[in-house]
Amino acid sequence: MQHPSALASFALVLSGLICTHAFAADQATIKTGEALYNQNCSVCHQADAIGKPGFAPSLTNPELLSIASDKFFESTIRDGRPGTGMPPFAHLGRKKIKAIVAYLRSHSKLPNRASEVDAEPESHGDPRLGKQWFDDICSTCHGKNGDGYASGGTGTAIGKKGFLGKVSDGFIRETIRHGRSNTRMLGFSDAAGLAHLSDEEIDDIIAYMRTLDKQ
Ligand code: HEC
Ligand code: HEC
Structure with a gap:
């Protein structure tokens, strides 16, 4: 018969307490974030941040949450997306913005792969070929130059700096490959997508997108 030493069981109780405490603190931050979300964001992004086609994207979409870093969320919320309907929220300050992100993250269904995705190699595709696909x-959905909703479609402004300046090629690549479930953005690597694109073709598209905010 082995008994845990008194010291070990003390450590166990202590770590349990610390975990419970951290959990309670997280829950409090999520609650604060939810209230801030409802005040500032739900008018466009809707209740539970499910989005509205052609008006504001979903922020609780599982694929988005799994590939987006905290830095992406925090800086997008802070700076907004100039030239689109997404206003800047720098006035809220870091702490409140972080609480909103904690609330969004509480909807996560998939593991977060942001650091892996952001470390993917850059595209070395051919922008001329990419333009044809684009x-x-x-x-059709994102507008001729990726202008977004302004051009009448349901896709966001993927040709503008507010998006391109904040994402890695890996982020764009994963989104094109796998899409975003329950939105009109279908994956293009899957047979179920609108078109089956190879990895090379996807990289050609990324190379073309990278020219769009410089035009
Ligand atoms: C007036 C409407 C409006 C409000 C209010 C608003 N947003 Fe947005 N948001 C948008 C639109 C429109 C876009 C897409 C812009 C584009 O075309 O790229 C967007 C995009 C985003 C994105 C990028 C999502 C993606 O798929 O890459 C994030 C993150 C975001 N908003 C967070 C927030 C948060 C958090 C708040 C509240 C603090 C907020 N937004 C308030 C309209 C709004
Ligand atoms: C049928 C319409 C449709 C087509 C076609 C489409 N998209 Fe999308 N795309 C969307 C929608 C809608 C979203 C945002 C999802 C949401 O509203 O929550 C999106 C999101 C994206 C995003 C993420 C943008 C962001 O703001 O975070 C990228 C990148 C993207 N699409 C690239 C592409 C590329 C490249 C193609 C062509 C190969 C393409 N899409 C074709 C509808 C479309």
Whole structure:
């Protein structure tokens, strides 16, 4: 018969207490974030941040939450997306913005892969080939130059700096490959997608997108 030493069981109780405490603190932050979300964001992004096609994207989409870093969320919320309907919220300050992100993250269904995705190699695709795909497929929803809702579609402004300046090629690549479930953004690597694109073709599209905010 082995008994845990008194010291070990003390350590166990202590770590249990610390965990419970951290959990309670997290829950409090999430509650604060939820209230801030309802005050500042739900008018556009809707209750539970499910989004509204052609108006504001979903922020609780599982694929988005799994590939987006905290830095992406915090800086997008802080700076907004100039030239789109997404206003800047720098006035809220870091702490409140972090609480909103904690609330969004509380909807996560998939593991967070942001650091892995952001470490993917950069695209070395051919922008001329990418332009053809973009004009044929992507522009239908995202607009001719990735201008977003302004051009009448349901896709966001993926040709503007507010997006391109904050995401890695890995983020764009994963989104094109796998899409975002329950939105109109279907994955293009899957047979179920609108078109089956190879990894090379996807990288050509990324290379073209990278030219859009410089035009
Ligand atoms: C007036 C409407 C409006 C409000 C209010 C608003 N947003 Fe947005 N938000 C948008 C639109 C529109 C976009 C998409 C812009 C584009 O086309 O790129 C967006 C995009 C985003 C994105 C990028 C999502 C993605 O799929 O990459 C994040 C993150 C975001 N908003 C967070 C917030 C948060 C958090 C709040 C509240 C603090 C907020 N927004 C308030 C309209 C709004
Ligand atoms: C049928 C419409 C449709 C087509 C076609 C489409 N998209 Fe999308 N895309 C969307 C929607 C809608 C979203 C945002 C999801 C949401 O509203 O929550 C999106 C989101 C994205 C995002 C993330 C943008 C952000 O703000 O975070 C990228 C990147 C993207 N699409 C790239 C592409 C590319 C590249 C193509 C062409 C190969 C393409 N999309 C084709 C509808 C479409």
